Amino acid sequence: MLKPNIEAALNKQVNHEMAAAYNYFAMEAWFERENLAGFARWMRIQREEELVHARKLFQYILDRGGKVELEAVAKPNADFKAAKDVFTRAFEQERANTRSIHAVYELAVNEKDYATQQMLQWFIEEQVEEEKITSETEALLEMAGDNPSALLLLNEKFGNRQPDAD
Ligand SMILES: [Fe+2]
Numbered sequence: 611m612l613k614p615n616i617e618a619a620l621n622k623q624v625n626h627e628m629a630a631a632y633n634y635f636a637m638e639a640w641f642e643r644e645n646l647a648g649f650a651r652w653m654r655i656q657r658e659e660e661l662v663h664a665r666k667l668f669q670y671i672l673d674r675g676g677k678v679e680l681e682a683v684a685k686p687n688a689d690f691k692a693a694k695d696v697f698t699r700a701f702e703q704e705r706a707n708t709r710s711i712h713a714v715y716e717l718a719v720n721e722k723d724y725a726t727q728q729m730l731q732w733f734i735e736e737q738v739e740e741e742k743i744t745s746e747t748e749a750l751l752e753m754a755g756d757n758p759s760a761l762l763l764l765n766e767k768f769g770n771r772q773p774d775a776d
């Protein structure tokens with residue numbers, strides 16, 4: 611059985627993943643309105659990944675005989691001025707999510723919950739990738755600045771993203 615504090619932390623993490631998905635949903639809409647369909651597609655795939663993350667945690671809580679408690683998902687803040695701002699926000703969000711996952715991991719260590727530690731290893735690795743891609747993209751958009759050709763080239767490149775196999 612899951613200890614109540616681990617169960618609560620995992621439920622909170624489900625909410626973080628749902629909030630991340632909802633934020634990426636807002637970012638997709640922003641890019642679509644800016645006619646940057648490549649970045650919009652990237653955001654769609656990213657949002658789908660976050661839903662998979664929420665689902666993994668949801669299933670794990672159930673597999674351990676815990677109770678899933680779903681909370682309200684916060685309203686996204688989507689008043690971006692430029693493509694770069696979107697990725698600045700995305701990078702911040704991923705760093706916050708990394709801290710959140712690390713906190714759940716630390717709790718699992720303190721509680722000697724080895725199964726939860728093992729399950730969270732996947733998330734810890736995933737966050738390395740998430741932070742890398744969002745920070746790299748922010749840097750590329752910073753470099754592109756006000757140059758439309760550079761922005762369109764990046765839009766094209768990011769539009770080639772394929773969904774992960776998992
Ligand atoms: Fe995630």
Ligand SMILES: [Fe+2]
Nearest residue numbers: 630660704740
């Ligand atoms: Fe993420």
